[in-house]
Amino acid sequence: MAGIDPIQMSACAIASAVNEGSIKAADVVSSFLQRTEDLHRELNTHVFWDKEAVQNETEKQLDYIEAARRAQKYLPLAGVPIAIKDNIMAEGSIVSCGSKFLQNHRAAFDATVIKQLKQAGAVLMGRTNMDEFGMGSSNENSAFGPVRNPWNRSHVSGGSSGGSAAAVAAGMTTLALGSDTGGSVRQPASFCGVLGLKPSYGAVSRYGLVAYASSFDQIGPIGTNARDLARTFDLLRTHDPLDSTSVDTSAFEKTEIQLERPLKGLTIGIADELLQEGLDEDVKKSFFESLEVYKELGCTIKKITLPNLRHSIPTYYILATAEASSNLARFDGIRFGVRASKPGASLKDLYAQSRSEGFGREVKQRIMLGTYVLSSGYYDAYYAKANRMRELIRRDFAAAFEYGVDLIATPTAPTTAFVLGQKTDNSLSMYLMDIYTIAANLSGIPALSLPIGLDRKGLPIGLQLMGKTHHEGELLRSAYQYEQYKRWTERPKF
């Protein structure tokens, strides 16, 4: 393996090489540190990037990896760099969530996923830029500026895990963690031409993830191939006693060992009503081409109907903003975060000023919306009604799966990455970017985005596959077999 640039290697290949000693974890790390150092300004993928600081922080982990190698202890992600979305706690790091409010907030503890990754031998490779508190679909809502798309710098990366997806696409890291509340892993993965998995709700611990909308949020891996994603997901999927919504999945089969199983006999559902207006022609074309690939692989395509999915966006924006308005209440300038420069005379002024100064426009908009829908007199009309709709959407999926469908395919997003600034004045058109991804968060099912081609402008197109709860194995296997068939290896040029 020696002589191969680690930047070109998969996570699994790096781990094998490091475990068997044919490559040094320290060398892998320094390649990626240098690559990030060279590219981060141009793409604005990272927040508070400081090569030396990150390097210093890797030393302890490198010792751990080296000790494991000497003891011939296999680490599934030995020496694999992973960039972390800036809303996941890693002790000692600034965790800003893309917000001015938390620009000095140093994490007091490790998220469960960080502990799991460290134990598996992964090396943390900086903190990635994101839409403030995860609220956005283009990464233009970051207090630290937008992330640029590695395929075309004048286009957005997608969001809210834009920094993570762009960093993987640009080879600044092998893997990244994102979080997905309404599509925030899948949509930027799609825009940046990489793979992103949103696990089933409860599969991965949320302990240490700064909550945006608690009943929607899931941490998910972003990578360049299905095997890397499967391996990362397998080690993140554990029951966590610190997260009451985490599910005990210990009896479930690992997804990585399922990858080679043929797809013959799998049924993929498509819903015509989701493929109408607003869908870009190139995206539509690629989508149907990808279905042909699955037919070749032995899958059956079946038409289904998901009648309530057209209500996904209003349902989501009521429930998620309601939870957000509550989750963000703790950012009040009293104990942590940034207190207003002129706090005013009263306690009420202190709150109002701190929150006015600390939060960006989109966050304020969502807090106000969420506060409104929970207000006395409006609760039933909005929050309670939206909850009932959420249940109907869940039933739509349950009915489809009962009807004999194993997977449901849609484009990940209706368009490819759009031009920076194009949608910032129109919230609704921005919200529509999430039309395909939101339903999986509403219903808690797992979903994955994989790259299936480029549009005529040379921007990546993503295919979304959604599966039954805790059937991530089928999603990852389907992505893997597609990769094996198509050998899609295009990467952005630098």
Added chain:
Amino acid sequence: MSSTSVGQSDQSFKRLLARYEPVIGLEVHCQLNTASKLFCSCKTEFGSLPNQNTCPLCLGLPGVLPVINKTAVDYAIRMALAVGARIREKSVFARKQYFYPDLPKGYQLTQYDLPYCEHGSLTLDNGRVIKIERIHMEEDAGKNIHGDNASYVDLNRAGVPLLEIVSAPEMYSPEEAVDYLRKLRAIVRYLGISDGNMEEGSFRCDVNISLRPRGASKLGTRTEIKNVNSFRNVEKAIAYEILRQSDLLDSGETVRQATLLFDAATGRTQMMRSKEDAPDYRYFPEPDLGPLFISSERIKTIQFLIPELPEARKKRFQESFVIPEADAAQLTEEHELAAFFEDVVRLVDGKVAPKIVANWINTEFLREMNNRQAQWASPILSAGDLAELLRLIGEGTISGKIAKTVFEEMIEKKVSAKSIIDAKGLVQISDTGEIKSVVADIIAQFPEQVVQHRAGKPKVFGFLVGQVLKVSQGRFNPALVNQSLKDALDGDPKS
């Protein structure tokens, strides 16, 4: 508003209650004495340094998630069973949202529309059954401390588990309200789920009160008095509010629905906020927890742990020890007191009637416990020591009167009854020969009184007994003195 204070005008207060009926409901916040908080493993102990018992969760740091304390739920189940309430199989924690520095997350986790427990009840001394509408679990907030130029927040208490116990508005006098609170506090102490300490704030009370003309069935407009911190103050706050509301009604005004604060220093209530200013808490189900499920198996297991409760114990004391209800009620108000009584009864081994044990404990013993501010963990005397003393009375070794001096000396010197009696030679004398000789002396000394007695003057006999006892310095057995004197005076043929 009336400036009358309650104590000065008991008569007018009674006349007022003849016209108006107060309707009172109580909301009690009872702190559970679990070792750790409701949603994290921080300690709950009282009196630690500020913010010593905190962690990322109870500090409300971003990224943390609550995990329910199973022991707190078990304690809550005990409470529900003790008041015969219905336990919901599936209950829900909600977020009650408001901004305040002592509320680190910006919301309090509490049960709202689906509490774990409903439909309990409790019986007052006067026999009336008060419905407990609901009991729910919630977390406590922290505490703001105001200095000269700055305010500080202590979050040691943030996240400490509470039960909120809500009665129906079914109490009709300050006395009933206080009796309800005493009964409730006795239950939580019996169950061992709370220390029920009002001063330290582990048993806090909000009072809802309205007035209606006697005979009317429609309820008047109520006010809510927040955080009244002693039984005495509950009584005072209710009495004050009865005066205030009746003054308004008498002068043709209306009572406005409001939340009031009781000021213990002045004995008055003050406006905290009107109904119009009531905050909108924007409750919604806590997504980080999911519903709380309580299985019938779990309830059954906990049922075994429910001790005999005050009401049942009182009845048992009345029946098996043949003591009056008032004595039994006093003895069973606190679990430790009742247990102490039972210990002493067992240790006197039938030599002393339980009624005498009850009298001793309820008067002498409790008085000294209070005077010396002793705790049950280290009482002024052990049950064994007290039993020994009482047994000595029962066996006739010392008189009841001597026993009282011995009792005090036992407490002071921490020595046994026997050693005091031996050292001071206090043993009661039952030697009839010795008694008879003194009786004869006294009869000889007081011939005039002997004549009076024989003429039928009743008080003289007591005087003569007194004289005999005086000679013996209280050590003669009084019953024998009585008998001997009677025999001597009335000319028993055998003497």
